[in-house]
Amino acid sequence: MYDENAIEVRNVQKKFAEKTAVQDISFTVKKGEIFGLLGPNGAGKTTLLKMVTTLLHQDTGEILLNGFNTVTERRMARQQFSVTGQTTAIDQDLSARENLLIFARLNGLSRRVAQIRAAELLTDFDLINSADQALVTFSGGMRRRLDLAVSLIGSPSILFLDEPTTGLDPRTRIQMWQAIQKLVANGSTVLLTTQYLEEADQLADRIALIDHGEMIVTGIPKELKQKVGGTKLQFEVLDLQRLSQARNIMENIVKQHVSVDDQTLIVIFDSTGMQLVNSILNQLQDSGILITNLRIVPPSLDDVFLKMTVGKN
């Protein structure tokens, strides 16, 4: 139904002179969903994000935020969201609490409500113990959490996150993911761009892959991974002399080509192929062929990305 979608992008196109940056892109994001926008450098993500956040006009097509048209109902559309970016709008000379209070007042909150909201956010983002310290003492991760907190001061229904964890260490990245998941649990809708496929995999309910301004594919990460390829099975054979015999045994069982890389036999299965692993192991053992390593590698979003995008070059 119409009002179940927080974001609707319909046939949006944008050209810069002769260069088509975004070409006929359509997608919807349901309320309460985390939607990931992925693509190689120059794919058109930033241009798309600028249009969705009303900073840039599309040439054709339309964008609705909670049903409000970003061009004809721009003011209402703007009230539906908040954006965080890689460059933060926070004042480095002030403390975290002071920054939050300023943004709260700018958002029209009374002095008392602003104090309460700032304290809530400082607690939620694990900044309460450093709330009154100058920002110069803050780490990159703390600044990023403060940036996210600042963008939430007006309790936006939709949040746009442009590469929220770029440059953060793995521990801080996980903290940010938890903060984002918490937001969604409280009813927000999140659209994020990321260059980390693992991030999209962990966080996003659905993702869209963009390349050369076009939407290549959209779907649930798990489905996309299944689409590009099956599970990879790797057997490392101890005795190099027995490699081709081992390969014959495997090919007889799996009825498909088995490739060789150094001492490793590799076969890519669909989901039914997993039933054959036992037979392979038994027959290799019966033939006295020793396996030193066995790996089962599920398809990753990296496989999806590499297989489906071309990138700038």
Ligand SMILES: Nc1ncnc2c1ncn2[C@@H]1O[C@H](COP(=O)(O)OP(=O)(O)OP(=O)(O)O)[C@@H](O)[C@H]1O
């Ligand atoms: N103002 C502009 N004028 C001319 N060309 C532009 C302009 N903005 C973007 N482009 C071009 O449009 C294409 C899409 O750029 P965009 O910045 O949206 O990509 P992106 O997916 O955000 O890339 P990145 O991950 O590198 O930030 C690129 O080829 C870029 O050079």
